[in-house]
Amino acid sequence: MTNDEIEQLLTQAAISNTKENFANAEHLCRKALSISDGAPVNEDEENISKLLSMPAVLQNAVALRLLSESLWRRGMASRSLAFAKSALAIALDLDNQPEIALSLSNVGIVYEHLSDSVAALEFFTKALAVQEKLGDSEGIASNHGYIGVAYKAIAEYPLALEHMHKELAFYEESGNQNNIAASFHNIGSVYLDLMDFSRALEYYGKALAMNEKNGNNVWMSNNLSSIGKIFIDLEDYPQALEYYHKSLSLVEEIGVKDAVANMLSNIGIVYSRMLDYPKAIEYLQNSLTISEEMGFKVHIVRCYINIGYFYKGAGSIQVHYNT
Structure with missing residues (x-):
């Protein structure tokens, strides 16, 4: 397979992750890495070891990172971690700063999905430092958001809101609707933890409206589920069921x-x-x-x-x- 063919596969894989076609993204990344589909965990571990023993290649780092993303987005964070760490190892070996930043963030996200927010914070903070060095405004904003989510998970709510509002300010200036919606949702989740239900509903409602407009089903399911949680806390169970069933339909459709x-x-x-x-x-x-x-x-x-x-x-x- 030529380098151009591999680049095409990776471009398609990134698009597939964006469009929530995660199984296809995994297939494309495995093809780029010459790893068979449906491989058992031990076979994946052997393939990763072989890749790491070879001379470092940027395409392998990108493929491993995108593959790990296709897994954690489907709830397979434990299986995703080895791919995410391997992508980071190759990026570090190459000293490719943009890929290092992306890989650090990706490892942090996997740890967040594994409920290890302390480890996640470590990787997000490192990623933010690299992005600031590179002057990558969008990367800086994203990592502020990730850090905010991690602080929320350990109940550091003022710090969580501080970082989330930094992220939101950038995206409102740039006009990125998808990321604005994600920021709204995350801020809403902090207010939900603080039991400020009116503010939580306000931010979740804004996020849901944007995600419905843009067809972001994964985020819509998160918005609907979170609104359902508010109605549980308010003991309005029929309303909670309505939102939960809508969320369930979406995640079943996505898989x-x-x-x-x-x-x-x-x-x-x-x-x-x-x-x-x-x-x-x-x-x-x-x-x-x-x-x-x-x-x-x-x-x-x-x-x-x-x-x-x-x-x-x-x-x-x-x-x-x-x-």
């Missing part, structure tokens, strides 16, 4: 397995709040099935715990009705 499992679980919890335990158990069982298929260990444990509670609740209601 983001971890999001599908989470939404099924969330819907089950809403039904439990409404004391409809048979429905709650049905949704939790469906969530558990997907979680076991994908190896989402933390979620598997949560499903079993909740199902146990729901069976106990259903039994209590049955006893109550029979007396």
